[in-house]
Amino acid sequence: MKYMDEYRDGKVAAKLVDEIKRAQTKPWVIMEVCGGQTHSIVKNGIDYLLPRGVELVHGPGCPVCVTPLEMIDKAHAIARRPEVIFCSFGDMLRVPGSDGDLFSIKSRGGDVRVVYSPLDCMKIARANPDRQVVFFAIGFETTAPANAMLAWQAKAEGLTNISLLVSHVLVPPAIEAILSSPQNRVQGFLGPGHVCTVVGYEEYEPLAARFHVPIVVTGFEPLDILEGILMVVRQLESGRAEVENQYSRVLTRDGNPVAQNLIAKVFAVSNRKWRGVGTIPHSGYELAAEFRDLDAESRFAVQAIDTAEPAICIAGEILQGIKKPHDCPAFGTECNPQHPLGATMVSAEGACAAYYAYGRHLNESQLVSIGGAA
Amino acid sequence: MCLAIPGKVVETFARGGMQMARVQFGGVTREACLEYVPETQVGEYVLVHVGFALSRVDEAEAHRTYQALMELDQLGELDAPEVDEAGGGEGPPGEPEAAPLKWRGGSS
Numbered sequence: 001m002k003y004m005d006e007y008r009d010g011k012v013a014a015k016l017v018d019e020i021k022r023a024q025t026k027p028w029v030i031m032e033v034c035g036g037q038t039h040s041i042v043k044n045g046i047d048y049l050l051p052r053g054v055e056l057v058h059g060p061g062c063p064v065c066v067t068p069l070e071m072i073d074k075a076h077a078i079a080r081r082p083e084v085i086f087c088s089f090g091d092m093l094r095v096p097g098s099d100g101d102l103f104s105i106k107s108r109g110g111d112v113r114v115v116y117s118p119l120d121c122m123k124i125a126r127a128n129p130d131r132q133v134v135f136f137a138i139g140f141e142t143t144a145p146a147n148a149m150l151a152w153q154a155k156a157e158g159l160t161n162i163s164l165l166v167s168h169v170l171v172p173p174a175i176e177a178i179l180s181s182p183q184n185r186v187q188g189f190l191g192p193g194h195v196c197t198v199v200g201y202e203e204y205e206p207l208a209a210r211f212h213v214p215i216v217v218t219g220f221e222p223l224d225i226l227e228g229i230l231m232v233v234r235q236l237e238s239g240r241a242e243v244e245n246q247y248s249r250v251l252t253r254d255g256n257p258v259a260q261n262l263i264a265k266v267f268a269v270s271n272r273k274w275r276g277v278g279t280i281p282h283s284g285y286e287l288a289a290e291f292r293d294l295d296a297e298s299r300f301a302v303q304a305i306d307t308a309e310p311a312i313c314i315a316g317e318i319l320q321g322i323k324k325p326h327d328c329p330a331f332g333t334e335c336n337p338q339h340p341l342g343a344t345m346v347s348a349e350g351a352c353a354a355y356y357a358y359g360r361h362l363n364e365s366q367l368v369s370i371g372g373a374a
Numbered sequence: 375m376c377l378a379i380p381g382k383v384v385e386t387f388a389r390g391g392m393q394m395a396r397v398q399f400g401g402v403t404r405e406a407c408l409e410y411v412p413e414t415q416v417g418e419y420v421l422v423h424v425g426f427a428l429s430r431v432d433e434a435e436a437h438r439t440y441q442a443l444m445e446l447d448q449l450g451e452l453d454a455p456e457v458d459e460a461g462g463g464e465g466p467p468g469e470p471e472a473a474p475l476k477w478r479g480g481s482s
Contacts, residue, residue, distance in 0.1 A: 036377040039446055064375060089424065090454055091375050116454035117425020119407060122390070127461025139424075142376040145410055146426040153390065194378050197421060197429045220377060221442045249435055250421070256428055259410040348447070349375065
């Protein structure tokens with residue numbers, strides 16, 4: 001445990017909170033973008049430690065959450081086919097579509113497999129030359145290098161029985177969409193640390209300048225988050241709007257150029273639909289022209305599937321920082337992690353699921369009776 | 375699921391034209407692709423996401439990040455089953471017949 005003392009130290013946390021209190025004179029709304037940060041904030045009650053004038057709202061940074069319902073339905077339509085071995089990261093198996101989830105398809109005889117790495121699909125495809133192996137290629141920038149390598153290697157090896165169902169999204173266009181909304185409340189951002197290990201943070205600089213908004217790229221540990229908030233508050237109070245790097249022990253401005261190189265070869269930037277939000281221009285990836293023959297949507301002719309979200313769900317407003325989970329009448333009642341109605345309840349990194357997991361759907365007397373929930 | 379998990383490189387090898395490694399995460403050892411951090415040596419620590427090393431970190435950072443991920447229940451991707459060369463035990467084993475093209479700087 002020798003490495004733990006420094007950042008566990010409650011005194012350091014108390015000192016950071018104290019500095020935030022001293023720095024803050026006006027009310028500010030700050031959004032954390034990464035789902036890992038959301039989870040850490042709610043689990044550690046960081047939002048409760050802050051002065052009243054600093055409000056945290058929770059952004060769209062969970063790829064499982066923002067994968068649109070119609071893409072889930074496309075995945076299920078493909079996974080039901082008898083010739084298909086459908087491969088996915090484990091997180092996607094529980095996400096309900098219009099008719100059940102991937103687990104239920106598996107229990108009814110579908111060949112659905114959880115993979116650790118996209119490269120596992122290569123082994124499965126070689127071993128099953130008479131079957132079609134389809135990989136559900138979801139994720140933000142962090143996952144793109146892995147998914148790009150699967151496409152590149154499948155093509156290089158001439159494996160014709162592999163295809164990718166691509167639903168890739170990008171963080172900066174989502175930030176731009178939030179800031180462009182007439183309802184926007186967000187004045188500063190905690191940028192996503194691990195996403196920036198791949199792409200760096202240079203591309204956030206034009207956003208900070210254009211919208212005059214501070215963006216501090218931040219880690220996900222409690223002290224990282226408190227320090228990131230302090231850096232954002234100091235910028236807001238002094239009228240600055242810069243990109244700063246709180247996570248410099250891990251991140252550089254340039255990210256990983258080797259990974260960026262392969263991503264640029266395999267993927268092309270495209271419009272993407274975000275669950276709860278709708279289509280955001282240039283907000284994701286599709287396969288580039290020379291890899292389009294690996295596209296599962298056209299190989300299995302599922303492009304036409306189009307699914308509407310339940311009307312009661314306010315996930316779109318939560319993902320944009322306009323509302324919080326408690327503002328939803330269905331939160332914790334008809335919408336819960338076992339029966340999610342929308343994006344922010346489908347994964348532990350979604351704001352509604354995080355609030356639910358740490359007892360924030362309960363009132364105070366219920367919390368006392370179960371000994372404090374979290 | 376966008377958080378990368380730090381681990382220690384305990385072995386490096388080549389497969390299918392790619393630099394690969396065995397990486398130790400706590401008590402679990404898994405394969406990871408090293409193509410994006412090709413300078414990595416055995417004994418160093420890397421941040422790994424879905425089987426790909428994305429950057430190198432020092433030992434102290436690796437330990438604190440791992441501990442923090444454990445507390446947040448964010449080590450789930452390491453529970454995914456390991457697929458062997460026989461594709462998980464279904465069907466005959468297979469190997470690539472020709473070494474794939476090196477992708478760095480090349481064209482498809």
